Amino acid sequence: MTQHPTRRDLLTTAACAATLGLPSSGLAAGGGRALYGSCVKLSALDAEPDYAAEIVKRCQLVVPEGALKWADLRPSRERFDFTDADRLAAFAGRHGMRLRGHTLAWYGAMPDWPEAITSRAEAERELVRHIETVASRYVGLVASWDVVNEAVADRPKDASDLRSFVWTRTLGPDYIPIAFRAAASADPLARLVLNEYDIECADERSVMRRAVLLNLLRSLRDKGVPIHGVGLQGHLHGDRPIDRAGLQNFLVQVRAMGLDVLVTELDVIDDKLPADVATRDAKAAEIARTFLTTIAEVTPPSAVLTWGISDRHTWVPQWFKREDGMPNRPLPLDAAMRPKPLMSVVEQFARASA
Numbered sequence: 001m002t003q004h005p006t007r008r009d010l011l012t013t014a015a016c017a018a019t020l021g022l023p024s025s026g027l028a029a030g031g032g033r034a035l036y037g038s039c040v041k042l043s044a045l046d047a048e049p050d051y052a053a054e055i056v057k058r059c060q061l062v063v064p065e066g067a068l069k070w071a072d073l074r075p076s077r078e079r080f081d082f083t084d085a086d087r088l089a090a091f092a093g094r095h096g097m098r099l100r101g102h103t104l105a106w107y108g109a110m111p112d113w114p115e116a117i118t119s120r121a122e123a124e125r126e127l128v129r130h131i132e133t134v135a136s137r138y139v140g141l142v143a144s145w146d147v148v149n150e151a152v153a154d155r156p157k158d159a160s161d162l163r164s165f166v167w168t169r170t171l172g173p174d175y176i177p178i179a180f181r182a183a184a185s186a187d188p189l190a191r192l193v194l195n196e197y198d199i200e201c202a203d204e205r206s207v208m209r210r211a212v213l214l215n216l217l218r219s220l221r222d223k224g225v226p227i228h229g230v231g232l233q234g235h236l237h238g239d240r241p242i243d244r245a246g247l248q249n250f251l252v253q254v255r256a257m258g259l260d261v262l263v264t265e266l267d268v269i270d271d272k273l274p275a276d277v278a279t280r281d282a283k284a285a286e287i288a289r290t291f292l293t294t295i296a297e298v299t300p301p302s303a304v305l306t307w308g309i310s311d312r313h314t315w316v317p318q319w320f321k322r323e324d325g326m327p328n329r330p331l332p333l334d335a336a337m338r339p340k341p342l343m344s345v346v347e348q349f350a351r352a353s354a
């Protein structure tokens, strides 16, 4: 029988991989499967022991759902509030898990005060100061940082169309190399990741989003920017088929640039799936299996994280409520912490069991 590595082995190999500057995928996959992780809702961690227990039992990686975003960390230009991020870091440390950092530059969850920035020099100063202060705090604990999140325009008009927000308005596309360089100098041990969503389908929008992302990755590589991986968020829509050929073609080009691939925010948005729970759960599992198989056939992901572990705490109803009023079921455990078919799929690719 194959001996699966213990959590401690995995942590050690992942840490070594980072220290040696090697892609963590080959090393960390000692047992043939990636590290598993979930985003964590801090308020539930203390209040709900069954939720905390599942995180401890199944995860080797945790990522705060909000605590490392600008809106949470930076109530004002003068202040950094690390209360919640430090709590999760301590929890991870206590339980032998590593953190994923999410995220240093993102248009979402920005406080208002950076909108007052007008000059390029001031923008660069604030962006770099934020990244240096935040990323230097968790060196050794953070396995990888989503340095830049969702850089591609939501509906790109052409293959260079980036999302416009405060950093593009002040720094243009240079905000991306600036952010990666600041992150590399603040945390030389972490794998640095560009994280993106909606690139796995066959529709024109997904095809264009892949093209923009590849262009961006090539330009970063050509500039010698320190980037180690691409995060596929994997907020899959249960009713939208995966473009196997398109996604694999994209991944072959990503691997040719020497980049790791991570699945960072997997869940299955089920607003358009049938009401019957068994049918719905089976469909969710099936689309996730297709997504993960499609990726693994090109390159085993170095980590698989779901955006939450239980249907009790999910962002999905904020945007994708069902018309029949039934609760969404996007995650591997149901609201009572019972494993669903999606958990078995995740376990085929990642070590999501104790």
Ligand code: XIL
Binding pocket: 065, 149, 233, 265, 314, 315, 318
């Ligand atoms: C979401 C959180 O889950 C919500 O609670 C919050 O209100 C908004 O942000 N892609 C990302 C995550 O990269 O940061 C988002 O998280 C979900 C989509």
